[in-house]
Amino acid sequence: MITNKARLDCPGAIDRNRTLRFTFDGKKYCGYQGDTLASALIANDVNVVARSFKLHRPRGVLSAGVEECNAIVQVGEGAGREVSARATQVLLYDGLVAESQNCWPSAQFDISAIYSLFSRFLPAGFYLKTFMWPHWHWYEGFIRRAAGLGRVNDEADPDYYTKRFCNCDVLVVGGGPAGITAALSAAHVGASVMLLDDQAQLGGTLLWENESIDGRDAKEWLSLSLTHLDSLENVQVLPHTVAVGYYDHNFVTAVQTLGVHHCAGVPGNGPRQRLLKIRAAQVVLATGAIERPMVFPDNDRPGILLASAVRHYANRYAVSPGKSVALFTNNDFAYRTALDLLAHGVAVCAIIDIRPVHKSVMISRARELGIRLLSGYGVIATTGRKRLKRVQVAPLNDTGTAFVPGAHHWIDCDTLAMSGGWNPVVHLYSQAGGKLKFDTEFASFVPDQCEQRLTSVGAVNGSYTLNQCLTEGHKKGSAVAIAAGFLSPAVSPDAPLSQDDSDSHLQPYWQTPAIDGNSSADSQWVDFLNDVTVADINLSAKEGFRSVEHLKRYTATGMAVDQGKTSNINALAVMGQATQREVGQVGTTRFRPPYLPVTIGTLAGSRVGELSNRYRRLPVVWHWHNNGIAEDHSGWLRPAYYAREGETEEQSITREAMAARQSAALFDSSSLGKIEVQGTDAAEFLNRVYINNVKTLQVGKVRYGMMLNDNGSIIDDGVFARLGHDHFLVTTSSEGALTIAAWMEQRLQCDWRDLEVFITPVTAQWATLTLSGPRSRSVLEKLGLGVDLSTDHFPHMSVASTELEGISLRVFRVSFTGETSYELNIPADYADSLWQLLLKKGKSEGITPLGMEALNILRIEKGFLEVGVETSVETTPLDVGWSVPVSLKSADFIGRRSLVRSHNQRADRLQLVGLRPQDRALQVPEGTLVLNEQRERVGHVTSSCNSFSLNASICMAMVQAGESLIGSTLVLAIGSVDHPAEVSSSAFYDPKGDLLNV
Amino acid sequence: MIQIDCPLCGLRDEREFTWGGEAHICRPENPDTVGDEEWGSYLFMRQNPRGNHRERWCHSYGCNQWFNLIRDTVSHKITSIYPIDQLAPESGDDNE
Numbered sequence A: 001m002i003t004n005k006a007r008l009d010c011p012g013a014i015d016r017n018r019t020l021r022f023t024f025d026g027k028k029y030c031g032y033q034g035d036t037l038a039s040a041l042i043a044n045d046v047n048v049v050a051r052s053f054k055l056h057r058p059r060g061v062l063s064a065g066v067e068e069c070n071a072i073v074q075v076g077e078g079a080g081r082e083v084s085a086r087a088t089q090v091l092l093y094d095g096l097v098a099e100s101q102n103c104w105p106s107a108q109f110d111i112s113a114i115y116s117l118f119s120r121f122l123p124a125g126f127y128l129k130t131f132m133w134p135h136w137h138w139y140e141g142f143i144r145r146a147a148g149l150g151r152v153n154d155e156a157d158p159d160y161y162t163k164r165f166c167n168c169d170v171l172v173v174g175g176g177p178a179g180i181t182a183a184l185s186a187a188h189v190g191a192s193v194m195l196l197d198d199q200a201q202l203g204g205t206l207l208w209e210n211e212s213i214d215g216r217d218a219k220e221w222l223s224l225s226l227t228h229l230d231s232l233e234n235v236q237v238l239p240h241t242v243a244v245g246y247y248d249h250n251f252v253t254a255v256q257t258l259g260v261h262h263c264a265g266v267p268g269n270g271p272r273q274r275l276l277k278i279r280a281a282q283v284v285l286a287t288g289a290i291e292r293p294m295v296f297p298d299n300d301r302p303g304i305l306l307a308s309a310v311r312h313y314a315n316r317y318a319v320s321p322g323k324s325v326a327l328f329t330n331n332d333f334a335y336r337t338a339l340d341l342l343a344h345g346v347a348v349c350a351i352i353d354i355r356p357v358h359k360s361v362m363i364s365r366a367r368e369l370g371i372r373l374l375s376g377y378g379v380i381a382t383t384g385r386k387r388l389k390r391v392q393v394a395p396l397n398d399t400g401t402a403f404v405p406g407a408h409h410w411i412d413c414d415t416l417a418m419s420g421g422w423n424p425v426v427h428l429y430s431q432a433g434g435k436l437k438f439d440t441e442f443a444s445f446v447p448d449q450c451e452q453r454l455t456s457v458g459a460v461n462g463s464y465t466l467n468q469c470l471t472e473g474h475k476k477g478s479a480v481a482i483a484a485g486f487l488s489p490a491v492s493p494d495a496p497l498s499q500d501d502s503d504s505h506l507q508p509y510w511q512t513p514a515i516d517g518n519s520s521a522d523s524q525w526v527d528f529l530n531d532v533t534v535a536d537i538n539l540s541a542k543e544g545f546r547s548v549e550h551l552k553r554y555t556a557t558g559m560a561v562d563q564g565k566t567s568n569i570n571a572l573a574v575m576g577q578a579t580q581r582e583v584g585q586v587g588t589t590r591f592r593p594p595y596l597p598v599t600i601g602t603l604a605g606s607r608v609g610e611l612s613n614r615y616r617r618l619p620v621v622w623h624w625h626n627n628g629i630a631e632d633h634s635g636w637l638r639p640a641y642y643a644r645e646g647e648t649e650e651q652s653i654t655r656e657a658m659a660a661r662q663s664a665a666l667f668d669s670s671s672l673g674k675i676e677v678q679g680t681d682a683a684e685f686l687n688r689v690y691i692n693n694v695k696t697l698q699v700g701k702v703r704y705g706m707m708l709n710d711n712g713s714i715i716d717d718g719v720f721a722r723l724g725h726d727h728f729l730v731t732t733s734s735e736g737a738l739t740i741a742a743w744m745e746q747r748l749q750c751d752w753r754d755l756e757v758f759i760t761p762v763t764a765q766w767a768t769l770t771l772s773g774p775r776s777r778s779v780l781e782k783l784g785l786g787v788d789l790s791t792d793h794f795p796h797m798s799v800a801s802t803e804l805e806g807i808s809l810r811v812f813r814v815s816f817t818g819e820t821s822y823e824l825n826i827p828a829d830y831a832d833s834l835w836q837l838l839l840k841k842g843k844s845e846g847i848t849p850l851g852m853e854a855l856n857i858l859r860i861e862k863g864f865l866e867v868g869v870e871t872s873v874e875t876t877p878l879d880v881g882w883s884v885p886v887s888l889k890s891a892d893f894i895g896r897r898s899l900v901r902s903h904n905q906r907a908d909r910l911q912l913v914g915l916r917p918q919d920r921a922l923q924v925p926e927g928t929l930v931l932n933e934q935r936e937r938v939g940h941v942t943s944s945c946n947s948f949s950l951n952a953s954i955c956m957a958m959v960q961a962g963e964s965l966i967g968s969t970l971v972l973a974i975g976s977v978d979h980p981a982e983v984s985s986s987a988f989y990d991p992k993g994d995l996l997n998v
Numbered sequence B: 001m002i003q004i005d006c007p008l009c010g011l012r013d014e015r016e017f018t019w020g021g022e023a024h025i026c027r028p029e030n031p032d033t034v035g036d037e038e039w040g041s042y043l044f045m046r047q048n049p050r051g052n053h054r055e056r057w058c059h060s061y062g063c064n065q066w067f068n069l070i071r072d073t074v075s076h077k078i079t080s081i082y083p084i085d086q087l088a089p090e091s092g093d094d095n096e
């Protein structure tokens, strides 16, 4: 038998035959199937469920919905622990473990609560004013411990997530009465409809308000309507699916939670959540409204809840947050709470209504039931540390701007249900770019106009009665379907009807006036989550903040988990009063996605682990069976080096580099970008994109070239080979493989439409294997390609097309190492065979597989630049020693004009040079700063290595006016030590290139 | 994410396209003869209007064809799509 002290006798929507055990802050409790964590905590009389963020004030449950800003908890244990969950949204399951956040050791007894004694020393902007550089480190430890919402779960998420693209004619967001009728009537017209609701059960307010539709209980109408929707083939109903983002052209993202009582990481449970990316021809927002708290002194005590939440708990979960409830309101809607509670046998000790006596249906009913009615009264104080004990009330003057002195008295109560009116959930409307207008009747912002194909129905529109919701939903549902291209049906069913047409008679009440001349602004909470009071907002107004965007950032109001769902309008209104403006003039902040916090895993979807960054793979797989150590190089997985037993990494790399200098090395350069350029204007085209002369290149020859953008900066480099008169093969860097082909295509389609040229990227089709070293020719000759490879017939910078056992093969004599080298292009499927064949044939010549690391040493020894490593977005060919080809070329090319701009001609530009540290064993990190004698920064190291061939430490560096400094000494600043280094040409090894022509 | 009606393929999501910046930027015919200022304005100066913007797009993950369109930079409404080598239709005159 379980003891749920606060449970009522009424049935509610819980299943009392199914008891669920759960643990909160280490204590064991029980609830029922159908409870949320919040309703179960209330049932067990747990008053304090959390502490506030800044001042650690004890807080209880405030609401029953997504807007909850007090009961923020952590749910689950271990890897599956989820932080910042709202207890009102956590469906209870057996074995649930939850704990409060932002307190230690527990919400009941929190050591940091001492802060609340110092609250006046922690005003708005305190953090901004105090914790600034250079003194931040004094406070950092203190702040990090004290602040923060929950502990981040640093274990890998045991769950998995998926994504889905969806299309529909009509997307209805919100499954309350307005949304359901809209979906029904849009479906009747024939449109495909998706109906989303953030809760596990559709129905919205129908689940907990006592109302009737078409003469029967509204819950019955709800169940019939849902059954009807289920039976329609053109309707998808998605419960537990919250629309979080509204983007351009009616693109809506939603998070669908799959499995109601989901236990994290339980195998076979399927994905935890699915991100839906929905494109809808028309969208209907039926997102409802959230009740507004009243702003009065100490309005944040446990036991003070939203009035709608109190009747929600009573009607749906059969729990009452208290035994003796008072109501504090400025409108008629809230009277329902008193009436419903009385019906459940809960004592209602008073209705405190700020409005002067007036006549209305609700007031008459309250009077008939004998409820004590205090019209024209406000709450001026509350007591009770961990649970509300009493409220103090006082009569307001005629204008509601001050209290009548000396007339206050106390009322004993353990719960205060408050209502300051409604805030329409306009978040998605605002995200969609919609403009809001201030509705003075209900004192709230409602949708005004939007460029997108979007309409709003029900409470979000400021239509608060059930009858308005049903009528609007019915009317607009078919209207948007017709707007989406469907024909108006001959016969339409009538709109459902409800008796509820009550009026609100709302009178705005944004804060509590001074009492006997004493302001209580510093104890009137506006934002419970961020501990923002009326005084904080007044202070920011005094300090000159007027824009709501500034107010938000300065006071933090409306930030973090709840995004100001309950606090926004009150904060705006207080700001308005402090700056003598109407709320409508103050305006709102622009709402941004997501509407509710989204787990990062949901956004990642299946792109985690190996799929998080999909590498491009080399066609040769031999590497991975022969100790090739894989590393990511510009998106490709490439062997960094080939490990050998008994060798250190450095020894392996040196061995490979030595082979290239002394015998023969084999390197997989398949990631090299390759583009075929063909057509009668191919030479003309390339002549316009390279700084080098292309037209003079003979068939069978290869030239090194650089490409610039029109700003004169180097965008890529590589060689281009003339395979035929109108046929070129262009190679690019690995990074440039895709972008350069697209860039060329753009030039041809957009700028030079008269040129007859075809661009075909062939990087993936042709593998590139590079043989390099003094013995490389001997190895290649063993293949019997039928090509005379002697230097006389096939000198450096030549190309030949041939065949190997019937397979096309292109041989390029080009070199990135400074040694005699041959790049072999072969269709990618044959790359692995050719690789193994070369290793076999080259065995007697000492052939050695060469990884990226050794190759990098070889190219630094030669001073060959790598675009993007030596060069930045500003580097021109003049900066890296390529002024000669530029000066020799008479024709225009992209970037040419910019090279003569004064900025590009400055003497102090960064220029590529070599640096030789005097300490020959010095290891120089890339990026090391280069200083002059006066220790002024003059440049930086771009590449560096310890060269075994030269027995020296060498660097490539970009140095101001570097070329003029050759021969002088600069300083490398590594850590706190300065190392002298001599400036030289960057061609360290075989500077004249004699070895290339052997 | 906007949708673009590719003249060859039809209505597709923005993720299939590449944006190519303002359309109708003319590279001076003889770069050698223009001054730094004119060359600089060709390189860097753009209209960046609040409202209708004529711009280039490429359906990169589709037909790989470039075309021009007019997009309202506030509402993202696309009012006209026209071939890359044509001038903007009259209706899409921007707010100069």
Ligand SMILES: [Zn+2]
Residues within 6 Å of the ligand: B006, B007, B008, B009, B010, B059, B062, B063, B064, B065
């Ligand atoms: Zn296309």
